[in-house]
Amino acid sequence: MTQYKKFGGVQQIFLSLKTMARKNTIPPNLKQILEKGDQLYQPGISVDCVIFGFHENMLKILLLQVKYVNKFALPGGFILRDEPIEQAAYRVLKERTGVNNIFLQQFNVFGNPDRSDATVHQAGYMEHGVKIPKDNWLLQRFITVGYYALIDFTEVKFGDVIFEEGCEWIDINKLGNLMMDHEAIILNALETLRNQLAYLPIGRNLLPKKFTMPELQKLYETILAQKLDRRNFQRKMLGFGILNRLNETKKGGAHKAPFLYTFHDKKYQKALKEGLYGSW
Amino acid sequence: MTQYKKFGGVQQIFLSLKTMARKNTIPPNLKQILEKGDQLYQPGISVDCVIFGFHENMLKILLLQVKYVNKFALPGGFILRDEPIEQAAYRVLKERTGVNNIFLQQFNVFGNPDRSDATVHQAGYMEHGVKIPKDNWLLQRFITVGYYALIDFTEVKFGDVIFEEGCEWIDINKLGNLMMDHEAIILNALETLRNQLAYLPIGRNLLPKKFTMPELQKLYETILAQKLDRRNFQRKMLGFGILNRLNETKKGGAHKAPFLYTFHDKKYQKALKEGLYGSW
């Protein structure tokens, strides 16, 4: 896999802003983006990632807190001139979560002319007393490619440098004030996730290696916002033939210890490609 | 709906080329695109439309013949600076088919750096003895948003001005040599269509207002590349409750006259939104 020079993206600007706010200087990074960004990046296009995680029976999304406008934003970034779009999305994911090999799926493009909000960038730069020139590339219309990612909550290390600023897991049911059209993007991602859940073995990417059947069921119930019958759920899941039951149980809960399961890697990969039904 | 100035797109270039080839002049249109295109259009982004039609039991795609490279291309175009992406796709469809209100669905973005092929444009302009400057916007990397459209074959009038050049219905099984990554785009569209077929009432858009059950079945069989049981198919389709059986039969066939059906508009719209199954 090609390694691309890390230069950042729109969120890196936010991060930098917060870092630099302490020092009260204009970060060279920011200046560079302003002046040379249009040479480095594919103009007018960005990627935004809706990163799903599952923790304490809640479906959560990784969001950035943009303090100077008091809003949340999706982690995203620009696309380098010679970089595949998906690669850019992976780069953003790596930057934000420290995790490689994330399940990533493009789901939609958002490109209405009124989605671009110049005031966001302008406000950010104004914090440093810099006014972005009117014809600067940052202020033009931007079209963004939406990716959703599924990630094992437990693998994300909050101690990472990347996380020192602004990144937060936000409950899908408690989304606050979001920048631009990011709420619509999230809802679209959620809808896509719900649809894919029916025929893709999604649990694998959102749960730890070992997990129990009740945990898997809670995940499904949370995504679908719907109660499912315990016994029918188990029968269906086992019927797919992609789970291994281990000779271990998860003790510590207040009641009968449930078995631990893992995904059967080979069959899981096959199911990913072919789907779980495939009738017709 | 806002009306956007018709200025054309990448395919309009091809059309123009053929028109002008006879006259042996550089069309002002071409010159304008070369010189002012980057002001009129969103740079580096285009739309491409995979337009499906159904005729004589064959699933066909509307393609443009690009003679000077002896290849076929998807109808596509650029996106005006203040134009929604979907609007641009509708504009292309209207230009090519003369039909409004087409079923249109975004399905993927294609953006690998190596998909852009500068030689295509270069060759086109060279036919007129014009060499595109190296830094011209036409030669940069392009990312394209793929839309697929479903259209009633019988509504497309081949007499239209738009059709006077290069547009052809090509059987999905007899695709010839295609430009750039257009074959991959088509295959991706076809795959999407197959998936959506299972839960969207797609027949409506590919068939005339009145149609017979065998016709609907042939459509499904063609898209799925698979034989279906006649009786089970009918039961399932009627079970969806989105069809009206008329008190007419279609005579003229050599055998028993089949009933004619129409889609039940209200229920069809509902099914479009909610899908045909919706379990889970």
Added chain:
DNA sequence: TGTCCAATGCGTTACTATGACACAATATAA
């Protein structure tokens, strides 16, 4: 240590959807 309890593992039943096939009806061609 023993009892209680809530969650889990496994199973049953009724119902619906699906695949495979039989037979009668009919519009045209001969």
Added chain:
DNA sequence: TTATATTGTGTCATAGTAACGCATTGGACA
């Protein structure tokens, strides 16, 4: 008029699904 291929309607066995019963078990509590 007859032959024929196609259509309309129905049946049956099976698989999948929804709803629910019951025994088991790990930890809490007395």
